[in-house]
Amino acid sequence: MHPILIDFGFFQLPSYGVLLATAVIVALWTLRIRANRAGMDGTQLVDFGLWLVIWALIGAKLLLILVELPRYLKDPASILGTIRAGGVFLGGFLAAVVAAVILLRRYKLPALPSFDVLSPSLALGHAIGRIGCLLAGCCWGAPCDLPWAITYTSPIAAANLGTPLHQHLHPFPVYSSLFNFGLYALLAAYYRRQPAAGRVFATYILLYGIARFLLEWTRGDAIRGFVFGGALSTSQLISAALIIIGTGLHVWIGRRKAA
Numbered sequence: 001m002h003p004i005l006i007d008f009g010f011f012q013l014p015s016y017g018v019l020l021a022t023a024v025i026v027a028l029w030t031l032r033i034r035a036n037r038a039g040m041d042g043t044q045l046v047d048f049g050l051w052l053v054i055w056a057l058i059g060a061k062l063l064l065i066l067v068e069l070p071r072y073l074k075d076p077a078s079i080l081g082t083i084r085a086g087g088v089f090l091g092g093f094l095a096a097v098v099a100a101v102i103l104l105r106r107y108k109l110p111a112l113p114s115f116d117v118l119s120p121s122l123a124l125g126h127a128i129g130r131i132g133c134l135l136a137g138c139c140w141g142a143p144c145d146l147p148w149a150i151t152y153t154s155p156i157a158a159a160n161l162g163t164p165l166h167q168h169l170h171p172f173p174v175y176s177s178l179f180n181f182g183l184y185a186l187l188a189a190y191y192r193r194q195p196a197a198g199r200v201f202a203t204y205i206l207l208y209g210i211a212r213f214l215l216e217w218t219r220g221d222a223i224r225g226f227v228f229g230g231a232l233s234t235s236q237l238i239s240a241a242l243i244i245i246g247t248g249l250h251v252w253i254g255r256r257k258a259a
Helices: 015-037 042-067 069-074 076-083 089-107 111-136 155-161 172-192 199-218 234-258
Strands: 004-007 012-014
Touching: 004 015, 012 015, 015 042, 015 111, 042 089, 042 111, 089 111, 089 234, 111 172, 111 199, 172 199, 199 234
Parallel strands: none
Antiparallel strands: 004 012
């Protein structure tokens, strides 16, 4: 881990911020290339995507505040700390989907084809962002004694995020990053096959929902929120909904095509 990428004393450049910016740039760049190749307006979709990024950042922080509401109610000033926090990805994803539905009419874009062309780049950006999580020390895993367990050692991460130090933990950010890189490759290849509109997006939310639901069992940080008496995390509940929606969307597309 390496929370601070560059430290000039009077100025510090956080690794997470750099990786997050890199994730956005790479995701939008690949989006533009894919859109242009598909005969869509890549520049328009990049502009559309930028708005989704803004709403995603807001949504990620709002869900972070929601799952930690008792702490923020006790100390409202600590909400300012969310400015440098990444937030909860699924909160950002849901906010981006809502924003997309609203903005599609403004940009006069077709809904399902737009979601399809966006999906591979979303997975790629997420994969890069998780590397930032690893460097920052957030989203750490549960204790484990596996050969690939990792140990955090940075006092900066411990002070800023409460990262447990000198413990063998599941490398959750690595799991998530590797999965999302693989998901990007799969979705990009699937998109090139030109499936029915909506299939790529449905595949994304279905596979991501399944993976996130399972990977949550390897998480160790308590800053996730829990439901059903602690049986599931907030992210697992949302992931279960994504699995249902993704499956339903595939069924609906198949029936519509058959009709």
